[in-house]
Amino acid sequence: MRKSRRHRNTQTKSIFPIKIDKFEKLLKDKFENNPDLIFSTFDIGGKKVCVFYLSYQVKTDRLDNFLLKPLLNISELNTPNVLNEIPIGGGSTTDTLEEILEDLLIGNVFVYVEGEDKAVFYLLVRKESRDLSKAENESVVLGPQIAFSESLITNLNVIRWSIRSTDLVLEKLMIGKRAKTEVRIIYMKSIVNDKHINTMRQRLQDLDLDKVDDTHVLAQLIEDSSSTIFPQYYLTELVDRFSYTVSQGRIGVLVDNNPQAILAPSTIFSFLESTEDMYMRWNAGSFLRILRFIAMFISIILTPLYVAAVTYHYELIPPRELITIGQSRAIVPFPPIIEALFLEFLIELLREAGARLPSKVGQTIGIVGGVIIGQAVVQAGLTSSILIIVIAFSALASFTAPSYEMGTTVRVIRFPMIILAGMFGLIGIMYGLCFLVIHVLKLKSLGEPYLSPIYPFRWDDLNKVLFRPPYAYQYKRFLSLRPKDLFRFKKSEAIKKHDIDE
Amino acid sequence: MRNILKLVVLSLLLITSLTGCVQTKSIEDLAIINTRGVDIIEDNKIETTLVIYKFDSQNQELSSIVSGEGRTIKGARKNANYKTSFKLTPGQIRLEMFGKETAKKGLLSYIDTQIRDARVSDTMYLALSETTAKDVIIQTQEGSSVHVGKYLYELIEQNVKDNIIPRVTLHDFLQTYYDNGHDPYLPVLSTATKSPTLSAIALFQDDKYVGQVPLSDALLINVFNKSIENATLEVQLPMQPFKKYLKSERLDENDEDTAHALMKVLRGNSKSKITNQQNMQFQTEITFNVTMLELSEEIDLKKPKAKEIFEEEVKKIFKKQYEQLFKNSQELNSDPFGYGTIYRINKHGGKLTDKEWREKFPDINVDFKIDFTLKGHGTTP
Numbered sequence: 001m002r003k004s005r006r007h008r009n010t011q012t013k014s015i016f017p018i019k020i021d022k023f024e025k026l027l028k029d030k031f032e033n034n035p036d037l038i039f040s041t042f043d044i045g046g047k048k049v050c051v052f053y054l055s056y057q058v059k060t061d062r063l064d065n066f067l068l069k070p071l072l073n074i075s076e077l078n079t080p081n082v083l084n085e086i087p088i089g090g091g092s093t094t095d096t097l098e099e100i101l102e103d104l105l106i107g108n109v110f111v112y113v114e115g116e117d118k119a120v121f122y123l124l125v126r127k128e129s130r131d132l133s134k135a136e137n138e139s140v141v142l143g144p145q146i147a148f149s150e151s152l153i154t155n156l157n158v159i160r161w162s163i164r165s166t167d168l169v170l171e172k173l174m175i176g177k178r179a180k181t182e183v184r185i186i187y188m189k190s191i192v193n194d195k196h197i198n199t200m201r202q203r204l205q206d207l208d209l210d211k212v213d214d215t216h217v218l219a220q221l222i223e224d225s226s227s228t229i230f231p232q233y234y235l236t237e238l239v240d241r242f243s244y245t246v247s248q249g250r251i252g253v254l255v256d257n258n259p260q261a262i263l264a265p266s267t268i269f270s271f272l273e274s275t276e277d278m279y280m281r282w283n284a285g286s287f288l289r290i291l292r293f294i295a296m297f298i299s300i301i302l303t304p305l306y307v308a309a310v311t312y313h314y315e316l317i318p319p320r321e322l323i324t325i326g327q328s329r330a331i332v333p334f335p336p337i338i339e340a341l342f343l344e345f346l347i348e349l350l351r352e353a354g355a356r357l358p359s360k361v362g363q364t365i366g367i368v369g370g371v372i373i374g375q376a377v378v379q380a381g382l383t384s385s386i387l388i389i390v391i392a393f394s395a396l397a398s399f400t401a402p403s404y405e406m407g408t409t410v411r412v413i414r415f416p417m418i419i420l421a422g423m424f425g426l427i428g429i430m431y432g433l434c435f436l437v438i439h440v441l442k443l444k445s446l447g448e449p450y451l452s453p454i455y456p457f458r459w460d461d462l463n464k465v466l467f468r469p470p471y472a473y474q475y476k477r478f479l480s481l482r483p484k485d486l487f488r489f490k491k492s493e494a495i496k497k498h499d500i501d502e
Numbered sequence: 503m504r505n506i507l508k509l510v511v512l513s514l515l516l517i518t519s520l521t522g523c524v525q526t527k528s529i530e531d532l533a534i535i536n537t538r539g540v541d542i543i544e545d546n547k548i549e550t551t552l553v554i555y556k557f558d559s560q561n562q563e564l565s566s567i568v569s570g571e572g573r574t575i576k577g578a579r580k581n582a583n584y585k586t587s588f589k590l591t592p593g594q595i596r597l598e599m600f601g602k603e604t605a606k607k608g609l610l611s612y613i614d615t616q617i618r619d620a621r622v623s624d625t626m627y628l629a630l631s632e633t634t635a636k637d638v639i640i641q642t643q644e645g646s647s648v649h650v651g652k653y654l655y656e657l658i659e660q661n662v663k664d665n666i667i668p669r670v671t672l673h674d675f676l677q678t679y680y681d682n683g684h685d686p687y688l689p690v691l692s693t694a695t696k697s698p699t700l701s702a703i704a705l706f707q708d709d710k711y712v713g714q715v716p717l718s719d720a721l722l723i724n725v726f727n728k729s730i731e732n733a734t735l736e737v738q739l740p741m742q743p744f745k746k747y748l749k750s751e752r753l754d755e756n757d758e759d760t761a762h763a764l765m766k767v768l769r770g771n772s773k774s775k776i777t778n779q780q781n782m783q784f785q786t787e788i789t790f791n792v793t794m795l796e797l798s799e800e801i802d803l804k805k806p807k808a809k810e811i812f813e814e815e816v817k818k819i820f821k822k823q824y825e826q827l828f829k830n831s832q833e834l835n836s837d838p839f840g841y842g843t844i845y846r847i848n849k850h851g852g853k854l855t856d857k858e859w860r861e862k863f864p865d866i867n868v869d870f871k872i873d874f875t876l877k878g879h880g881t882t883p
Contacts, residue, residue, distance in 0.1 A: 310529050315593035315621050319652075322534065322594065323564060326557035329530045336528065381559075423517070424524060 014095035016117040020048050023112065027052065030101055037104075047077045048114040057107040059126045062088075067109060067122065079116045086111075086122070093118040129154060135237050137404055142279040147237040152182055152256040159186065159254075162243040167191070171201070175218075178210035182256040183218070191249040191483045199447055200251050200264060215260040218253070224444040229412060231405040232445040234266040241275045249483035251446075265446035265481065267453075269465035271406035272296060277468050286467035293466075295397035299410050300436075302394045303340050304421035304429050306387060310336040312425035328384035337422025339383050343391045344414065346373065351395075452480040530557050533588035536565070536651030539635025540575065540612050541601040547571050548612070550578040551636040553651035556588045565649050567639060575615045593621040596655040598672070599691070601634035605704065605711035610679070616672055624673040627658045630704045630711065632692035641693045654698060658689060661700060665733035665767075667720040679709060683842015683859045687723065690714055705836040708856060713834040719827045725788060726839045729771040735792060736764050739815050741799065747808035749800040761799040763816075765792040768877055774841065776848045782866040784841055788820070793878040803879040817872040824870040832864050841866060 015026075024039050031037045039052040051068065066088050074085050083091050094100060095118050100110060107125030129151035136147070148155045156170060171185040185200055203222040212218050215235060223232040236242055237259050245263045246252045253262040263270070272292045277285040309316045310329060317325055332339055350369035354362055374392075378385045394414065401407040413436065420428030443450035453461035460479045463469045472494040477483045539551035551569045568590075570582025583590045598616065600609060609628075616622045631638045642650045661667045667689050668674070678686040685706050692701035702714040703723065721733055741759045767790060774786040794803065803809050831838060842863065846854035 311526050312524075314527060314529050314532060314534060314591065315623065317529075317594075319536075319594065319596060319655075322529075323555065326529050326534070326555060327564070329528075330557035331559040332530070335526070 014117065015097050016095045016112075016119065017115050020050050020112070020114045023050065024052075026097070027100075030097075042072065044072060044077055045075065049077060050112050050114075051109065052104075052112075053109040053124075054104055054107070057105070057126060058109055058124045062124050063109055067111070067124070071111065077113045079113060079118050079120060082111055082113065082120045086120075088122045088124070091120055091122050093120050095119065127151065127153070132158070138236060138238050138241070138402060140238070140274065140276050142276050144238075144240045146239050148239060148242075148254075148259040148261060150257050150259050152184065152254060155254055155259075155261075156184065158239050159243060159246075159252075162239055163188075163247055168246075173201070173204050175204060175207055176209065176211045181212040183212070184254045186246055186252040186254060188247060188249065191247075191477070191485050192251060193249065193482050193484065196251055196265060196446055196448075196481070200253065204253075212255060215253075215255045215258040215262060218255055219262050224446070228439065228443055229409050230268070230440065230443060230450070231271065231403070231409065232266065232443065232450065234263040234270045234403060235260045235405065236263055237261070238275060244275065244278070249477050249481055249485075265448040267445065267448070267465070268440060268443075268450055271403040272401060273465070274402040282468050282470045286469075289467060292400050292402075295400040296410055299394045299397035300413055300417060301429070301433075302390055302397075303344065303387075303414060304417040304432070306390045307336045307340045307418055308421040308425045308429055311422060325384070325386050328386050331381045332384050333381065335422070336387075337418065339387060340391070340418050340422070341415070343377070343383050343387055344418065346377070347391055347395045348411065448481060453478075456480070527589075527591065531589055532556070533568075533586055533590045534594045535579075535590055535592050536594060537597045537599065537639065537654055538592075538595055539599045539601075539631070539639045540604060541634045541636055542604045542607065543571065547573065548575060548578050549636065550575060550582060551639050552579070552582055552590065553639060554586070554588070554590065555594075555651075556586070565651060567643060567650070569636065575612055592616075592619065593623075595622060595626050596651065597627045597629060597658065599629050599631055599635040599638060599654070601631050601636070602690075602704075602711060603634070605630050605688075605706075608709045609675075609706075609711075610709040613672065613675070617676065625671045627655065627662075627670055628672055628675050628688050629654075629658060629670065630688050630690045632690055632694070632701060638691050638693055638698050641696075642698050645693075645696045654691070657691075657698065657700065661689075665721065665724055665730040667700065667703065667717070668724040668727050678838075678840075679706075681840070681843060682854050682856055683837065683844075683846050684840040685836045685838055687836075687838045689720070705831060705834050705838055707834075707836050707860070712836050713830075715827060715830055719823070722824060722827055723838050725770050725772045726774070729769065730767060731769060733767045733770070734764060734795070735767055735790070736762065737816055737819050738762055739812070739819070743811050743815060744799070744801045744808065747802045747805055747811075749802050761797065761801065763794065763798070763812075764796040765876075766795050767792050774839070774844055776844055777869070779848060782845070782862060784844065784866060784868040785871065786824075786839075786868055787871045787873060788824070789873045789875075790820070791875050791877050794876065794880055797879075802882075803876065804882065809876055809879075813874050813876055817874045820872045820874065821870050824872070828868055828870075832866075835860055835864055837863050841868070 020041055024041070027037060027039060036055050037052060038055050039050060041048060041050045049071065051071070053063070067086055070086050071082070074081055079093060083093070094103070100119065103121060104110070107123060107127070108121040109124050110119050110121045112119040130149055132146055132149050132154065134145045134147060146158065148158070159170075160168070165188070167188045167190045169187055169189045173183045173185065174180045175183050183204060185197070185204070187197060200222070207221060209221070219233045219235060220226070225232065242252050242261050242263065251264050253264065273289060277289050280288060310325065314322070329336070334342070350365060354365045357365060374388055377383050378388060395411075398407050398410045401410065417429065417432045420432045424431065440451055441455055449456060452458065453465060458480050460476060463473065464478055468474075472491065475487060475489050475491040475494055477486055477488060479486060533554040533556045535552050535554050537553040541549045541551070543549045549569060549571050551567060553565060553567055555565050557564075568582045568585050570578045570580070570585070572578035572581045579590050579592070595616070598613070600612065604612070613628070616626070638654070639650055642653060658667075658670070662669050668687065670688050675686045675688070678684045685708065687706060688704050689700050690702040690704050691698045693699075694701070700717055702717055703720045704711050704714045706712060721730070721735070724730055724733075739761045741761050744761070769791045770789065772786055772788045774784060777783045777785045801808055801812065803812060837859065842854060842859040845859070845862070846852060
């Protein structure tokens with residue numbers, strides 16, 4: 001901040017010294033129709049002094065006790081004396097109008113003694129924020145439940161406490177031309193690959209926009225490919241996930257007023273792994289992770305497969321299942337593709353309605369959707385009962401993704417797949433899958449391949465994405481990202497037992 | 503960017519508007535053939551009897567039988583299609599049955615369509631009927647309430663899984679057919695009793711039926727194809743050698759002089775080799791490891807001597823059975839064991855035509871060596 005201030009001082013002219021009446025008029029003009037600027041003038045020992053601030057941005061009790069009271073007792077008023085006598089730390093001086101206006105907005109109180117060539121200001125910021133609470137969107141069973149809040153200061157505080165290291169860098173950037181927003185790039189300087197830091201910094205600095213609305217928007221502004229449906233940065237609200245990822249050599253980005261953090265670079269596997277995999281024992285953790293991979297695959301493939309099999313490839317259906325499927329299909333008047341799209345649409349409606357409704361009414365949706373519609377749809381002969389199971393299965397599978405964005409992506413991908421399957425059968429599904437694979441292969445996240453370590457293949461990294469080995473074998477960091485320090489600890493030390501009774 | 507958008511819109515439009523080209527086969531519009539019977543009727547016409555599934559919301563009857571005539575299998579199906587409102591499709595055929603008279607003329611021309619059609623499964627079973635295929639299907643339908651196609655298919659599948667008969671899928675048939683010096687075999691279904699029963703194993707010369715051997719020989723043939731497990735063996739033994747090892751004194755001396763034993767095969771396999779190329783001398787080693795499940799007389803098999811005698815007796819019986827089976831197949835001039843293949847492999851140049859083997863097969867000699875071990879006799883007092 002200081003750096004930027006000095007930088008600006010050289011460009012703009014000082015407005016001081018100035019008469020207080022004139023100064024007041026100048027400020028009021030800038031804050032036209034704005035009653036919140038408090039501008040009070042005192043006459044102390046024959047000298048005029050003004051104190052001005054925005055009422056709701058400032059802690060008024062501190063202002064009264066520690067600024068106004070001592071100010072009135074100062075015997076000889078001038079700028080050095082004010083700085084000296086007032087018992088608040090961090091007082092600074094300024095002399096340009098732009099800076100005064102800017103600092104007023106973030107909760108500074110200004111004191112100007114008439115005739116002096118500088119105004120003194122103190123940061124007495126009052127910032128309202130919600131308390132830290134449990135994660136709402138990324139709920140976990142094990143591990144810390146705490147989630148980021150909207151206040152950047154609180155978030156930084158939490159991060160500092162969870163990574164107590166001088167290595168941790170919290171680089172500050174101000175983004176937005178019209179309304180500035182504070183953005184922090186957070187990384188471990190002895191681990192992270194400099195290339196990633198430079199890329200991220202450059203992308204953020206190059207942003208030319210009036211205002212940053214939200215972390216999600218920022219993430220979309222700095223992503224590698226805008227046309228794709230796949231999210232390229234993992235957005236987390238979990239503090240433990242954030243600190244784990246950063247300590248493994250990736251970059252986190254926090255935006256003021258937003259409870260989400262960007263994690264970069266992310267691979268497609270980042271969206272399928274949960275911090276719980278780490279907290280579980282390795283075998284259970286591996287199981288859960290593999291379960292999620294299977295779930296994603298099922299979610300994309302199952303309904304299209306049903307449509308293709310029933311429309312074109314009746315040979316594929318096992319003989320025992322053939323009768324059940326055939327009989328339940330016989331009552332349905334639509335072709336399978338319409339039937340499947342109809343039911344998928346219904347499920348999406350239920351999900352969307354459930355998300356939009358107030359939580360008090362939300363339960364009704366579950367009952368209406370799950371029980372009544374499911375039963376009635378079959379009895380009305382609109383869909384076959386087998387399809388209900390298929391759709392429910394794939395919908396459930398899509399909700400296992402730890403990332404809500406990824407879950408949505410998978411659900412959206414299903415629709416073109418169903419249409420392809422309904423029009424071309426298995427060939428269509430194959431076409432769709434090939435398209436997906438090629439597309440994902442071409443994607444990048446912060447310049448790193450989206451599909452790494454599968455492509456480009458890195459044997460050493462497989463144990464971090466596909467499954468999870470015991471901790472003694474996780475002695476390396478993610479090789480594909482080329483961190484400065486690859487090794488977390490020595491493997492030979494880790495597998496050694498050091499019990500007292502040996 | 504705009505050009506790309508135009509291209510995308512245009513191609514989407516084309517994709518959606520040109521989809522009429524792919525013919526759909528919605529399951530509810532199909533009559534799915536489950537079992538097909540093929541017979542030759544007068545004038546060299548083919549009659550097919552089809553057991554079909556059809557899914558009709560109005561009609562609860564799931565399966566029905568239709569038949570059609572024609573010069574070709576597909577032609578007969580087309581003819582049968584005139585009699586039903588559903589489209590007959592062959593993709594789910596599980597069993598194809600042929601009348602015996604049909605089989606005598608050669609099967610290959612009838613299964614040709616199955617080989618060509620990629621939609622048809624290679625793992626469907628083939629079988630012969632003692633009379634005509636139509637007979638078996640119609641009688642099964644009338645005789646019982648079970649679903650014909652499912653019943654016949656599962657009858658064969660069950661016995662194949664239990665290793666009672668060799669696997670007789672379309673694939674196996676073709677493999678043995680095209681393998682020079684190896685002849686196919688198929689199970690025979692008869693309707694002598696009310697319900698269809700496996701009655702024999704039919705032997706083929708190439709694709710032509712030449713004769714049959716009893717069902718009990720099926721296991722013996724099966725050992726040549728694969729290592730078998732869990733099959734049951736039943737043998738009849740003379741009581742004479744075991745007199746000393748009976749647990750209790752027999753009360754009446756006029757009791758039967760044979761004992762019956764039922765054993766489970768833990769492992770059975772065979773190894774054949776050619777021992778003398780000039781004299782066409784073959785040797786086959788057959789190994790059976792069994793455990794006793796049931797024994798009609800109380801022979802004390804705990805005694806090593808008794809066990810030894812038991813094993814010797816069974817070996818004799820098996821040797822006799824194998825020699826009989828071999829003689830039968832030589833008389834029919836059909837080689838279900840695949841000795842021709844062994845001969846071909848060891849022959850200089852490695853070439854053998856079917857015709858050549860037909861001339862040679864009746865003259866070959868095989869020395870059967872049976873290795874029979876009783877691994878367990880169950881808990882006995």
